[in-house]
Amino acid sequence: MYSVATDEPGPAWRRAQDMLAAEWIKLRSLRxxxxxxxxxxxxxxLITALSAHTDAQGWNEWTPAQQAGFDALHAPFRGFAFAHLAFAVTGVLAIGSEYSSGLIRTTFTAMPARRAVLAAKATVLGLATFTVGLGTAATAFVIGxxxxxxxxxxVSIAEPEALGSIGAVAVYLSAVSLLGLALATLLRQSAVAITGCFVLLFLLSQFLHGDHGWMLHVHQAMPxxxxxxxxxxxxxxxxxxxxxAWATILLYPAVALGAATVGIHRRDV
Structure with missing residues (x-):
């Protein structure tokens, strides 16, 4: 007998498609x-535009040393602290809203494979935030x-460093959203997870600051x-x-999601 090849996806692939579609609908429905x-x-x-305008207006009044020290590559990204926090909160809400409303029980009843649910959430969230982040980073750079x-x-956008910076910001915004998702999964409290993101992304580097020894290494490892x-x-x-720097950006969400994967499988809800 001969087997007949078919191009139709198998049950496992269909389940994966269904889970991804369901998570995309959930994410879109969160106002x-x-x-x-x-x-x-x-x-x-807005901050990028205002900051760039201020720089341009004051350029002729700057001293030669100030002009020489100006970093035109980094300047358009100075206002991205708002985006970093907003994307982290987006990641928290991607699952934290289900914990707060109790709908997480319904989700796990409909799809008992909890680790697969988390993987689907992370995939949808990561792709969505990377896309929005890439557009935001490119727009900010062009404005500046x-x-x-x-x-x-x-700096010309055709410069390799310019394209690399835009890509790095997009990856970072996606990474912090996944970090928020992982913390919300581990802590199951949106407010606590948001606080954790704020401390990790903004505060720790201010307190753990040093120019030698282990303090320097810790400071360099901050996102x-x-x-x-x-x-x-x-x-x-x-x-x-x-x-x-690339390792730092990628390892934080990877480690957090790994811990969340273990936690979501072992806990009751």
């Missing part, structure tokens, strides 16, 4: 996600450079230090290497 994410994007672009161009101190390293054309002597 706070739209408000917070779009609010963060709008605030970021168009403002600088008449004064001849900008906000890593993304600054990848978006600057003038790296500080104490800054981590580009490879270490």
């Amino acid at each position: 706070p996600v739209y408000l917070i994410c779009l609010g963060g994007v709008f605030a970021t672009l 450079q168009l403002t600088y161009a008449p004064h001849h101190f900008g 906000d230090i890593a993304i600054r390293r990848l978006t600057t054309g003038r790296a500080d002597v104490l800054a981590p290497s580009r490879a270490a």
